[in-house]
Structures are given as C-alpha cells and as structure tokens.
Amino acid sequence: MPFSNIFNKWYVAQTSNVNQLKAAKGLRVSSTVPFGYMKDEMDKEKWLIDETASDVVRKIFDLCIRGKDPSQIARQLKNEKLLTPTAYFYSINRKTSNPMPANVYGWCTDTVKHILDNQQYTGCTVNVKSTTVSYKVHKVIKTCCCK
Numbered sequence: 001m002p003f004s005n006i007f008n009k010w011y012v013a014q015t016s017n018v019n020q021l022k023a024a025k026g027l028r029v030s031s032t033v034p035f036g037y038m039k040d041e042m043d044k045e046k047w048l049i050d051e052t053a054s055d056v057v058r059k060i061f062d063l064c065i066r067g068k069d070p071s072q073i074a075r076q077l078k079n080e081k082l083l084t085p086t087a088y089f090y091s092i093n094r095k096t097s098n099p100m101p102a103n104v105y106g107w108c109t110d111t112v113k114h115i116l117d118n119q120q121y122t123g124c125t126v127n128v129k130s131t132t133v134s135y136k137v138h139k140v141i142k143t144c145c146c147k
Contacts, residue, residue, distance in 0.1 A: 027045060033047055034115075034118055034120050034121070035053050035056075035057060035085040035088070035115065036049065036050055036053045036054040036056070036057035036121070037049060037050055037053075037054075038050045038094070052088075053085070053088055056077070056082050056083075056088075057115060057121065059077070059082075060073055060077070060112060060115050060116065061116070061121070063076065064116055070109045070110075070112040070113045070116065071109045071112075073107075073112045074107040074108055074109050074111070074112045075107075077105075077107040077112075078105050078106060078107045081105045082105065082107070083104055083105065084101055084104060084105065084106060084107055084111065085111065086098040086099075086100065086101055087100065087101055087104035087105075
C-alpha cells in the first residue's frame with residue numbers, strides 16, 4: 001500500500017508538470033473553449049470558429065464599440081431573441097457545467113461583461129490565471145493581473 005501511494009502522488013505531480021510545460025510553450029491547457037469557438041475534432045488543442053456563435057460575439061463587440069454598455073447590450077440581445085451561451089451549448093449538445101436556463105434568451109449583464117473582458121477574443125492564449133499551492137494543498141493563488 002505505501003508503494004501504491006507513492007506512485008499515485010508521483011503521477012499527480014507529473015501531470016501537473018506537463019500542464020505547466022505546455023502553458024510555458026504557449027499551448028492551451030484549458031479544457032474549455034470560449035463561446036464563439038469550438039475544438040477541432042482532429043486536433044483537440046486547435047480552436048475553430050463556431051460561425052453561429054461567433055456572430056453573436058461579433059455583435060457584442062460591435063455594440064460596445066458603438067458606445068452601448070453591457071446592460072444595454074444584454075437587453076438588445078434578449079429583445080432580438082438570441083440564445084445565451086449556455087442555451088446555445090445545449091442546443092448543439094456541447095457539454096457545459098451550467099444548468100439549462102429557464103429563459104434561453106435571458107442575457108445578463110455579467111455574461112456580456114465576461115465576453116468583453118475575455119482576452120482570448122483578442123487572439124491571445126491565456127493560461128494559468130490561477131494555480132494551487134501544490135497538488136496536495138488546494139488553496140488557489142491568483143498568478144496574473146487578468147480580470
């Protein structure tokens with residue numbers, strides 16, 4: 001049993017190191033892809049543009065550039081009956097940890113803010129925004145000044 005525990009701890013530590021090395025090389029380590037993108041079936045580390053969802057993302061940025069604030073944008077998306085990201089993920093059978101919303105067109109200001117603040121929409125690879133003390137101690141530490 002003690003040897004089994006040693007090997008289990010070694011495996012967890014090595015897995016953590018692999019993700020740190022990938023992130024240092026600029027490769028994506030997140031298992032999630034932002035709204036407007038989808039993973040390439042052939043190369044899971046490559047993202048493709050989801051044309052339907054990306055139209056909504058482009059609209060959000062366009063409205064922001066035209067001077068609308070996130071609450072006005074959310075109201076307009078709701079009035080135009082555009083699916084929220086979670087509702088859209090359910091409609092295409094994409095996994096999401098969020099439950100199906102009661103109002104599939106119920107955009108909230110925070111969702112719009114999150115999309116506008118997400119650096120990944122600028123083409124940047126954003127990795128390791130937070131980490132833990134170690135694989136044994138799960139206290140989360142913020143590692144960058146990103147929002």
